[in-house]
Ligand SMILES: Nc1nc2c(ncn2[C@@H]2O[C@H](COP(=O)(O)OP(=O)(O)OP(=O)(O)O)[C@@H](O)[C@H]2O)c(=O)[nH]1
């Protein structure tokens with residue numbers, strides 16, 4: 001199965017996007033496979049509401065390991081399945097927790113396997129450091145999109161033209177994971193690359 005990764009800085013909405021995308025694609029439950037660095041992989045089944053309550057947080061670094069789920073994307077008369085892997089947020093500074101540092105290393109390794117890269121940003125934060133690194137790599141890849149999240153919040157729409165310019169020739173998908181807007185474009189992007 002092809003793999004899509006959801007990558008970006010901590011707290012930009014990667015996990016909420018992943019869960020709400022599953023819901024948007026018609027799933028009522030998600031089976032999440034957790035791959036901790038220092039233990040065996042395990043799976044948990046959540047209702048969408050439980051997944052949001054357990055896996056999304058207001059504080060950064062809630063996601064501490066690779067968390068994968070399988071999504072079915074309608075394509076033509078059938079469906080294509082894709083493993084979507086939500087990752088630990090990447091930051092520029094050396095994080096004080098070794099567990100977080102190791103989880104970030106897993107995030108970076110996951111890029112090599114992915115045919116689709118959904119790079120989530122908050123448009124209010126200037127593209128710099130690790131975001132620019134991901135973008136520069138992504139611009140050389142077919143299946144890369146810059147996902148401008150949090151479009152429901154003030155100030156984001158104004159920053160969109162600048163992001164579109166910076167991302168070229170890669171596409172920018174403007175979404176609100178919270179309000180579930182723009183998810184149709186994410187689905188269309190997945191469909192094109194599966
Ligand atoms: N207003 C608004 N809030 C959002 C949106 N997407 C996510 N959030 C909020 O942002 C916070 C972080 O969301 P997460 O999905 O946990 O972010 P993350 O990128 O997975 O964070 P880490 O796992 O810590 O790297 C939560 O409080 C979400 O409710 C959005 O589109 N709009």
Ligand SMILES: [Mg+2]
Pocket residue numbers: 014015016055056062063086087
């Ligand atoms: Mg997360």
